[in-house]
Amino acid sequence: MNRFRKWLLPCAPGFFGFFFIYLMPFALTVRYSLLSDLFSREFVGMENYLKLSGNPYFRLAMKNVLIFSGMASVLTLVLSILLSYLLLPHGNRYVLLRAVMVAPFFIPSSAVIRAWGRIFPPAFYGYGLPDAGLGSYLAQLPLLVIFLWKNLGFCFLITYLSLQGIPREVIEAAQVDGAGRGRTFRDIRLKMIVSNLYFALLLVFVSSLSVYRESMLYYNTQYPPNAVYLLQNFMNNHFEKMNYENLAAASVLFVGGISVLVILLFGLGGREGKTS
Amino acid sequence: MKAFLRNVILCLTGIFFLYPIAEIGLRSLTDGQYARLFFENTPYFRFHFNSLTYGFIASLLGTVIALPLGYVFARVQFPLKKAVFFLYVIVMLLPFQALQLPEYVMMERIGILDTPLAVILPVCFSPLAAFLLRQCFSSLPEEQADAFWMESSSRVKFWLHVLFPWSKPMIITLLLLLFGQAYNLVEQVAVLVPTNLEAYPLAPLIARLPENAAGAGEAWFLLPPLILYLIFERRLREGMQYYRWN
Numbered sequence: 001m002n003r004f005r006k007w008l009l010p011c012a013p014g015f016f017g018f019f020f021i022y023l024m025p026f027a028l029t030v031r032y033s034l035l036s037d038l039f040s041r042e043f044v045g046m047e048n049y050l051k052l053s054g055n056p057y058f059r060l061a062m063k064n065v066l067i068f069s070g071m072a073s074v075l076t077l078v079l080s081i082l083l084s085y086l087l088l089p090h091g092n093r094y095v096l097l098r099a100v101m102v103a104p105f106f107i108p109s110s111a112v113i114r115a116w117g118r119i120f121p122p123a124f125y126g127y128g129l130p131d132a133g134l135g136s137y138l139a140q141l142p143l144l145v146i147f148l149w150k151n152l153g154f155c156f157l158i159t160y161l162s163l164q165g166i167p168r169e170v171i172e173a174a175q176v177d178g179a180g181r182g183r184t185f186r187d188i189r190l191k192m193i194v195s196n197l198y199f200a201l202l203l204v205f206v207s208s209l210s211v212y213r214e215s216m217l218y219y220n221t222q223y224p225p226n227a228v229y230l231l232q233n234f235m236n237n238h239f240e241k242m243n244y245e246n247l248a249a250a251s252v253l254f255v256g257g258i259s260v261l262v263i264l265l266f267g268l269g270g271r272e273g274k275t276s
Numbered sequence: 277m278k279a280f281l282r283n284v285i286l287c288l289t290g291i292f293f294l295y296p297i298a299e300i301g302l303r304s305l306t307d308g309q310y311a312r313l314f315f316e317n318t319p320y321f322r323f324h325f326n327s328l329t330y331g332f333i334a335s336l337l338g339t340v341i342a343l344p345l346g347y348v349f350a351r352v353q354f355p356l357k358k359a360v361f362f363l364y365v366i367v368m369l370l371p372f373q374a375l376q377l378p379e380y381v382m383m384e385r386i387g388i389l390d391t392p393l394a395v396i397l398p399v400c401f402s403p404l405a406a407f408l409l410r411q412c413f414s415s416l417p418e419e420q421a422d423a424f425w426m427e428s429s430s431r432v433k434f435w436l437h438v439l440f441p442w443s444k445p446m447i448i449t450l451l452l453l454l455f456g457q458a459y460n461l462v463e464q465v466a467v468l469v470p471t472n473l474e475a476y477p478l479a480p481l482i483a484r485l486p487e488n489a490a491g492a493g494e495a496w497f498l499l500p501p502l503i504l505y506l507i508f509e510r511r512l513r514e515g516m517q518y519y520r521w522n
Contacts, residue, residue: 021382026367103505251377
């Protein structure tokens with residue numbers, strides 16, 4: 001406690017900024033979501049939430065985000081695990097490949113968006129596709145590829161590093177007991193890093209939400225085809241139309257969803273801590 | 277045979293990641309793109325200068341601000357620590373859209389809306405920075421810390437001789453990460469700098485480059501982070517290991 005008091009001063013800017021740039025805004029969002037609008041400021045309780053859940057665009061956006069982000073994050077994690085399996089026994093032989101894979105995570109995606117546009121012409125993926133049905137979801141393909149390009153290397157590297165961090169003795173003990181390479185990988189290595197894998201999945205899921213940026217640059221409009229109309233498009237459009245109460249309610253639901261995922265993460269970390 | 281198959285897969289993976297960068301690079305070399313960019317498109321460099329400035333300021337400030345936070349979360353006890361940390365993790369995972377409205381209102385009230393600060397500050401107080409430093413500091417072996425305290429009681433020396441060397445890869449990673457974040461802001465700029473074009477960085481404008489100078493403009497924009505990445509690639513690989521939960 002005494003030690004914490006000494007640290008209070010150096011930590012002050014950080015806590016202060018966190019409070020004003022992030023926490024306060026969130027508290028305000030919760031408040032706005034319960035008011036009729038920013039101008040008359042009447043308390044309306046849950047009305048905004050009810051209105052929101054009946055809004056067809058909100059439903060569309062929610063569905064698209066779940067499909068896109070679900071697919072993108074699971075695919076990224078699975079590919080990362082497969083690549084780790086391929087590369088793990090070869091240690092430092094593929095250093096160059098690893099460097100190439102992680103590079104897109106550190107360089108600005110805005111600069112290469114046109115190169116992707118030439119591979120996937122936005123004219124076709126934007127408006128050349130059917131409006132509804134399974135075929136319309138092909139419109140998500142360019143965004144999925146751009147997302148993989150940007151994040152797969154990053155996800156692969158954190159999976160790989162966390163697998164590499166498992167003490168050698170554990171693996172050797174299992175091999176002495178007769179477990180093959182596939183089984184050691186699946187039953188021992190992956191199980192030992194479950195909480196890290198979940199954390200990686202969460203990080204990837206969250207970065208898949210910011211694919212909105214690439215979507216904005218790629219389609220160059222706020223109103224992309226239906227199948228890629230994401231929750232972030234919905235929120236941004238309501239921001240621009242100054243429908244703040246809708247936006248606030250959507251934000252609170254969003255944060256609620258993320259919080260549930262984080263609570264799971266804390267639970268997982270706690271359990272694993274006890275067993276190891 | 278198995279090795280051959282593996283190499284084919286890995287080769288294709290490499291091509292996939294390299295392709296767009298190579299394509300932009302090659303395109304920039306065709307028909308006088310650089311000449312046009314350098315001698316005709318002067319506003320480009322003003323915006324690029326903004327991008328670089330925001331990147332450097334945000335990464336330096338953000339790291340300095342996060343260092344004590346990371347330390348406190350990792351090695352000092354205080355009341356409600358777990359709850360505060362929980363908040364940091366949630367906020368770290370929120371996309372910008374979830375907070376854009378109140379952030380806009382807030383910045384208008386403090387009077388920094390439409391100024392460079394509106395772009396820089398959110399990156400400076402990035403909760404991710406505090407989180408990563410916390411993971412790094414808490415992985416310092418106790419024996420190493422104890423061994424130091426046996427010989428000295430200077431807190432300053434503890435940072436200089438133990439913590440900084442231990443977290444060097446993490447700090448370098450963080451500097452590059454925050455630089456990249458500030459350098460590639462797009463939708464944030466449109467919301468928080470609504471009218472002041474003077475304060476715009478390059479990323480949100482890059483789609484508006486004329487086709488006959490776009491390749492060069494994009495390649496030039498890619499260059500600074502790419503060079504930083506190539507220089508520090510090994511450090512980054514060490515630093516990225518702190519992207520973990522336990």
